[in-house]
Amino acid sequence: MVTKSFKNFLATILTANNGGYGVVPVTDVYGIRRYATNYLNSTGVFPYVCTHTYTLNKYAGGVCFGSGGDAENEEDYNLVNQITSGLSVLLVSRNSGIEDGCPTLTFTFSIVNTSLETIVIREVGYKCSILCADTPGRIQNDARVVMFDRTLLETPLVILPSDSATLIYTIKTLPFKPKTVNGVKIVPFEYGTDEEIGAIIDAAQAGTIDLQADAGWRVGDMRKISIGAFMAGGDITEPNQDIDIVISSFEEYNGCGNVMQFDFYESLSATVRMHGVAMEVNNYGDSEMCTVTLPALVEELPDWLKDRLITFDVETVEGAVAGNKLALRSGYEVLGDSYTYNGSALSNLKLNEGEPQIDWYRRLIPQSGIAKRVGYNGNGSASWWLRSTGDNKQKFQTPYVIGSNPPYLNTYSNSERLYVSPFGCL
Numbered sequence: 001m002v003t004k005s006f007k008n009f010l011a012t013i014l015t016a017n018n019g020g021y022g023v024v025p026v027t028d029v030y031g032i033r034r035y036a037t038n039y040l041n042s043t044g045v046f047p048y049v050c051t052h053t054y055t056l057n058k059y060a061g062g063v064c065f066g067s068g069g070d071a072e073n074e075e076d077y078n079l080v081n082q083i084t085s086g087l088s089v090l091l092v093s094r095n096s097g098i099e100d101g102c103p104t105l106t107f108t109f110s111i112v113n114t115s116l117e118t119i120v121i122r123e124v125g126y127k128c129s130i131l132c133a134d135t136p137g138r139i140q141n142d143a144r145v146v147m148f149d150r151t152l153l154e155t156p157l158v159i160l161p162s163d164s165a166t167l168i169y170t171i172k173t174l175p176f177k178p179k180t181v182n183g184v185k186i187v188p189f190e191y192g193t194d195e196e197i198g199a200i201i202d203a204a205q206a207g208t209i210d211l212q213a214d215a216g217w218r219v220g221d222m223r224k225i226s227i228g229a230f231m232a233g234g235d236i237t238e239p240n241q242d243i244d245i246v247i248s249s250f251e252e253y254n255g256c257g258n259v260m261q262f263d264f265y266e267s268l269s270a271t272v273r274m275h276g277v278a279m280e281v282n283n284y285g286d287s288e289m290c291t292v293t294l295p296a297l298v299e300e301l302p303d304w305l306k307d308r309l310i311t312f313d314v315e316t317v318e319g320a321v322a323g324n325k326l327a328l329r330s331g332y333e334v335l336g337d338s339y340t341y342n343g344s345a346l347s348n349l350k351l352n353e354g355e356p357q358i359d360w361y362r363r364l365i366p367q368s369g370i371a372k373r374v375g376y377n378g379n380g381s382a383s384w385w386l387r388s389t390g391d392n393k394q395k396f397q398t399p400y401v402i403g404s405n406p407p408y409l410n411t412y413s414n415s416e417r418l419y420v421s422p423f424g425c426l
Helices: 004-015 194-206 288-299 331-338 359-368
Strands: 022-027 033-037 062-066 087-099 102-113 119-133 142-159 164-172 179-181 184-186 222-227 230-232 236-238 241-249 261-264 312-316 319-324 395-400 408-413 423-425
Touching: 004 022, 004 033, 004 142, 022 119, 022 142, 033 142, 062 087, 062 102, 087 164, 102 142, 119 164, 142 164, 184 194, 230 288, 241 359, 288 319, 331 359, 331 395
Parallel strands: none
Antiparallel strands: 022 033, 033 119, 062 119, 087 102, 102 164, 119 142, 179 184, 222 241, 230 236, 241 261, 261 423, 312 319, 395 408
């Protein structure tokens, strides 16, 4: 369990400055009340210096072991009964990761009992040196050792004399408290298992939970998925690849009954043409993109996602295109009322091409623009296809946002190869 001192130390970040006066109370390893300062620019203490080694010294920074069995308490300031002799300890590895949406730090130690007595390890602690003042508001920066975490092992580690053992110690920096709503386990969109995410979406479809109010999901939440290799239009091979999908809206799309919309945050790593030849009148529904590439992509999505795709219609200037599992966005859905062509307002604004600027694009574009998208590993850089046509009926549009005010669109011929970033409904 992370300690109250650790939580209070984090609170100093909001008032960080170059002065360094006592801000919030912490308790050092001696049990003395100190006040963590908001001076975080010292290279001699945490977070610049993190003591990750094992220590036998009860009052030093590092990881320590103890035999005390008292229950964890966030007021803990030291181990109940630290072991100070009889152990030879080697740090095998230290790794950070994510568990249930919580950042974790995991230590693996190899331990040898060098004493003549059996040693029982029941508790593990992690301590670091931080800058403190002796009283609140005092301008003072003295290094004090504070315990950030004390964990009581579920099963004590018993080591006989001369024997060795391995101890794995994981700190959850933001402890995740399991939550269920109407019998459904709630997990973050980013980090839940495929089964857990699928169950939450199914429950939302059934009307037993709300993705925002109950699950806490938000527009902009992302999740990495793995896509199998497939053949796109024009005999272009899309390799196995990882892609981030992003929740782009919780609005129902064109009456299809979805509970959320998602977009590909990156694009497929290989660029693809819209159609093999020029069409007399561009019609997205007749394009190779719509009839070959996107259906092939659907088949290579992970099962938890593919099996929950809802079929929907998209609007185009040539009329509705039905039967989509994945589709391209329109210029109106990406840019909304600022939809222009080559910097000038279009004479034929396609205001009938779907919804006016999807929520995620409304937030994203003013911040960083989205003129170009790249594959998950960052290879390549190119424009990406929309389903909207340009004034020239033999071309389709792509967004150009960065550096332009308002953002606008360019057009490319059907046979040119650009990136593909579709969207879907669940």
